Amino acid sequence: MPTVLFVNACIRGRDSRTLALSERLLAQIREANEKDLAFRIEEIRLSTENLLPLNHERLQRREELLASGQHEDTMFDYANAVAQADMLVIAAPCWNMSFPAMLQIFFEAASVAGITYVCDADGTTRGLCRAQDMYYVTTSGGKAHNFGTDYIAALRRLYGIEKLHVVSAEGLDVENADVRAIIDAACSREFD
């Protein structure tokens, strides 16, 4: 399992609890693969990327590139990285009941018909991604529903990834919360 794609949407950087939680997971994954010399973790740190949502001009360009089969254009770098990764780890705090907008822009760029999935003639979709496992690491201040999880579960189906594992620590901003204990207790569970 050579390449783990780590999509880091922990906007607060070193102070991020979500980043701390994802670093634990990545350490476990690294340990499980320590004998594989080809193993590597490739990080895309969204807060230092030049992420732009599709506007009229960029959408037109994207459609022209796809119509002429230019899947290697840099516009599709995120889509190709997602499609070719052997495992995906997405880390994002809960913001406004979901995840930061930067991650949505990343998914917009990464979800490309012909690269990460394909649409069949009858309208059904088939995933084209190599990964079998996707992890979603998240923390939230309260305990209300995080709709980001539902969206990411739908994405893993679109991409054709077999399993979604969620690592979530909730209630971190509740008064007197024992943040360290909550993070220590967070463990991976399969989500569908």
Ligand SMILES: Cc1cc2nc3c(=O)[nH]c(=O)nc-3n(C[C@H](O)[C@H](O)[C@H](O)COP(=O)(O)O)c2cc1C
């Ligand atoms: C812009 C913003 C929006 C937030 N929205 C929510 C929310 O909808 N629900 C919630 O439980 N916590 C919310 N929080 C709190 C964060 O989810 C919580 O503090 C989280 O642990 C932050 O993760 P981090 O330490 O990795 O930055 C929000 C925080 C920020 C800064």
